[in-house]
Amino acid sequence: MYRYVLRRLLLTIPVILGAIFLVFTIMSLTPGDPGTLILGMTADKEDIEALNRELGYDKPFLVRFFNYLADIIFRFDFGDSYRTRTPVFQEIFQRFPNTFYLAVGSMALSSILGISLGILSAVRQYSFIDTFFTVMAMFFAAIPGFWLGLMLMLVFSLRLGWLPSSGVDSWRCFILPTATLSAGGAAGLMRLTRSTMLETIRQDYIRTARAKGASETTVIWKHALKNALLPVITSMGMSFGASLGGAIIIETVFGMPGLGTYIVTSIRQKDVPAVSAATLLLSVLFCLIMLVVDLLYAFLNPRIKARYTS
Amino acid sequence: MAAASESVLLEIEDLHVVYQTDLSTVYAVNGVDIRLDYGHTLGLVGETGAGKTTVALSILRLLPERTGRVSRGTIRIKGRDIMTLPEKEMREIRGQTVSMIFQDPMSALNPVITVGDQIAEAILLHDKQGLTRVQVEERVEEMLQMVGIEPERKNGYPHQFSGGMQQRVVISMALACNPDLLIADEPTTALDVTIQAQVLAMMRRLQEELGTAMIVISHDFGVVAETCDFVAVMYAGEIVEYGTAEEVLDGNIHHPYTVGLFGSIPSLESDAKRLSPIEGLMPDPTALPPGCKFAPRCPHRMDVCTEQKPDTYLIGDGDLKIMCHLFGEGTGK
Ligand SMILES: Nc1ncnc2c1ncn2[C@@H]1O[C@H](COP(=O)(O)OP(=O)(O)OP(=O)(O)O)[C@@H](O)[C@H]1O
Numbered sequence: 001m002y003r004y005v006l007r008r009l010l011l012t013i014p015v016i017l018g019a020i021f022l023v024f025t026i027m028s029l030t031p032g033d034p035g036t037l038i039l040g041m042t043a044d045k046e047d048i049e050a051l052n053r054e055l056g057y058d059k060p061f062l063v064r065f066f067n068y069l070a071d072i073i074f075r076f077d078f079g080d081s082y083r084t085r086t087p088v089f090q091e092i093f094q095r096f097p098n099t100f101y102l103a104v105g106s107m108a109l110s111s112i113l114g115i116s117l118g119i120l121s122a123v124r125q126y127s128f129i130d131t132f133f134t135v136m137a138m139f140f141a142a143i144p145g146f147w148l149g150l151m152l153m154l155v156f157s158l159r160l161g162w163l164p165s166s167g168v169d170s171w172r173c174f175i176l177p178t179a180t181l182s183a184g185g186a187a188g189l190m191r192l193t194r195s196t197m198l199e200t201i202r203q204d205y206i207r208t209a210r211a212k213g214a215s216e217t218t219v220i221w222k223h224a225l226k227n228a229l230l231p232v233i234t235s236m237g238m239s240f241g242a243s244l245g246g247a248i249i250i251e252t253v254f255g256m257p258g259l260g261t262y263i264v265t266s267i268r269q270k271d272v273p274a275v276s277a278a279t280l281l282l283s284v285l286f287c288l289i290m291l292v293v294d295l296l297y298a299f300l301n302p303r304i305k306a307r308y309t310s
Numbered sequence: 311m312a313a314a315s316e317s318v319l320l321e322i323e324d325l326h327v328v329y330q331t332d333l334s335t336v337y338a339v340n341g342v343d344i345r346l347d348y349g350h351t352l353g354l355v356g357e358t359g360a361g362k363t364t365v366a367l368s369i370l371r372l373l374p375e376r377t378g379r380v381s382r383g384t385i386r387i388k389g390r391d392i393m394t395l396p397e398k399e400m401r402e403i404r405g406q407t408v409s410m411i412f413q414d415p416m417s418a419l420n421p422v423i424t425v426g427d428q429i430a431e432a433i434l435l436h437d438k439q440g441l442t443r444v445q446v447e448e449r450v451e452e453m454l455q456m457v458g459i460e461p462e463r464k465n466g467y468p469h470q471f472s473g474g475m476q477q478r479v480v481i482s483m484a485l486a487c488n489p490d491l492l493i494a495d496e497p498t499t500a501l502d503v504t505i506q507a508q509v510l511a512m513m514r515r516l517q518e519e520l521g522t523a524m525i526v527i528s529h530d531f532g533v534v535a536e537t538c539d540f541v542a543v544m545y546a547g548e549i550v551e552y553g554t555a556e557e558v559l560d561g562n563i564h565h566p567y568t569v570g571l572f573g574s575i576p577s578l579e580s581d582a583k584r585l586s587p588i589e590g591l592m593p594d595p596t597a598l599p600p601g602c603k604f605a606p607r608c609p610h611r612m613d614v615c616t617e618q619k620p621d622t623y624l625i626g627d628g629d630l631k632i633m634c635h636l637f638g639e640g641t642g643k
């Protein structure tokens with residue numbers, strides 16, 4: 001198993017390097033040079049050029065890329081923000097936890113809700129419960145997150161006054177954004193779990209288990225669940241990616257100072273180092289989550305596990 | 311019917327099973343009677359779709375929920391009518407009194423549970439003596455050894471076993487609780503010929519050692535000849551011929567369908583240049599003919615056959631029973 005973990009860890013390195021390269025290239029293709037961006041259009045031409053030279057912008061693209069990479073690897077330096085002229089890393093570091101809580105919280109919530117309701121619906125196929133949750137899932141999968149966020153805010157903050165509508169001052173501030181963000185994922189996972197579960201229950205080995213005299217509870221929890229969850233786990237990783245993307249929108253709706261709002265403001269102001277670093281961090285986070293998902297999958301699936309334990 | 315005698319293990323009377331789907335109603339089993347004594351083996355033969363698996367599933371009450379339903383008839387196991395048993399008591403019968411080997415061994419084992427754990431589960435589900443972990447493990451190893459698999463392999467997962475070995479595991483699992491009746495549905499169809507012979511020989515040996523009664527379902531007379539004392543030939547949900555293995559396999563008097571089945575077996579010894587398969591197809595189980603179900607394909611068809619369902623006639627002074635107008639006095643009853 002250690003070999004497998006190590007291998008998967010090593011495999012994320014090229015992925016992250018690739019992500020750095022992509023982000024850097026795309027940002028370099030955007031028009032404008034740092035000197036003009038920092039000093040403004042009206043500044044003296046020579047000052048602008050001097051600043052560009054200082055920032056290494058006069059060098060060829062590949063040289064700049066390797067400098068950027070070397071700074072990250074050896075000095076953990078992601079550059080300074082054009083806007084505030086402070087290290088980008090510090091700014092991101094302050095905001096990152098908010099996004100992290102939001103994304104992880106909503107992933108946990110959507111997994112718990114989606115999987116348990118999916119199982120319930122499958123076991124009670126065609127019942128009222130099944131129909132009810134299937135329709136609900138369709139509803140939540142269909143409505144856009146920002147709209148749901150606004151509606152929740154309207155009801156729970158403005159009308160009822162139970163929860164704050166914005167900010168990050170206490171854990172209560174996270175309830176509405178987390179609920180909003182998890183709705184879509186929960187709906188997707190619920191529908192997937194329901195269908196894989198129904199598929200699994202039809203398998204021959206489930207009939208074998210029943211023929212042994214196993215109770216329905218044992219059949220579902222011991223024989224069906226593990227098999228049914230394998231495809232669900234893969235999709236959980238994907239849906240985490242989606243919820244990172246969704247976090248950007250939800251943070252804006254709820255006015256939370258997170259990575260999402262940071263990226264949005266930085267893009268508006270063409271703050272290249274800030275956008276690059278934030279995007280990079282999100283891709284690293286995504287890689288790590290995928291790693292966890294893969295490990296979980298390998299742990300549950302003996303075909304994969306057997307290949308690495310010996 | 312007389313009261314079930316002590317020696318009767320399984321008694322099926324007038325069993326009718328239908329599969330009801332949104333689109334159609336399939337009449338899968340249409341009046342089957344089976345009586346099996348302790349320790350005896352019955353072969354259930356018939357072409358695909360005859361309703362063999364359906365009969366087996368009915369005995370365990372494992373017909374697919376919502377679609378499959380016993381519409382008429384009774385099934386008694388050890389004299390107890392199982393149609394009305396509560397689910398909990400039915401679970402005690404499954405695996406303990408009656409256990410079943412399903413048609414496809416490759417998919418009968420749970421892919422994410424070790425074979426040892428799957429056998430252990432069968433033991434634990436019906437454990438009355440409060441076996442310790444160690445005792446259960448010992449029993450698992452013993453079962454594996456019995457079917458010729460090294461006990462050390464109990465920690466392996468199904469995909470690490472070949473098809474023949476998976477079938478052995480399935481057999482050992484089915485026998486783990488010393489059932490009174492073992493139903494083997496096409497136990498060897500998925501295996502290649504050499505492994506088939508091994509598995510059949512093993513089943514025969516285990517049957518003799520343990521004294522388990524067996525119902526062997528197959529479309530292959532060879533398999534049945536290898537393992538069974540009695541043979542029932544099924545056609546379109548009915549048993550058209552029943553008798554001892556000798557009577558059905560070697561006798562001279564047969565139902566026209568059985569004769570047709572023998573004609574379809576390729577043989578190395580006979581000089582026949584070609585097979586003589588039965589003309590036509592089995593009737594559509596959603597719209598069965600009113601008279602004899604084999605009449606449309608029967609070379610000896612009479613007028614009465616298409617109108618009236620034949621009775622089952624006792625032939626000679628043995629066990630042979632045939633459901634056919636040819637054997638009635640004049641025209642049936
Ligand atoms: N779940 C089901 N829903 C609807 N019809 C079914 C279902 N299962 C079986 N049938 C139908 O019932 C009839 C009998 O099927 P069964 O599986 O008992 O045949 P069999 O004799 O076991 O055939 P085989 O040799 O192919 O296994 C067939 O016509 C089949 O199409």
Ligand SMILES: [Mg+2]
Nearest residue numbers: 362363413495
């Ligand atoms: Mg079958």
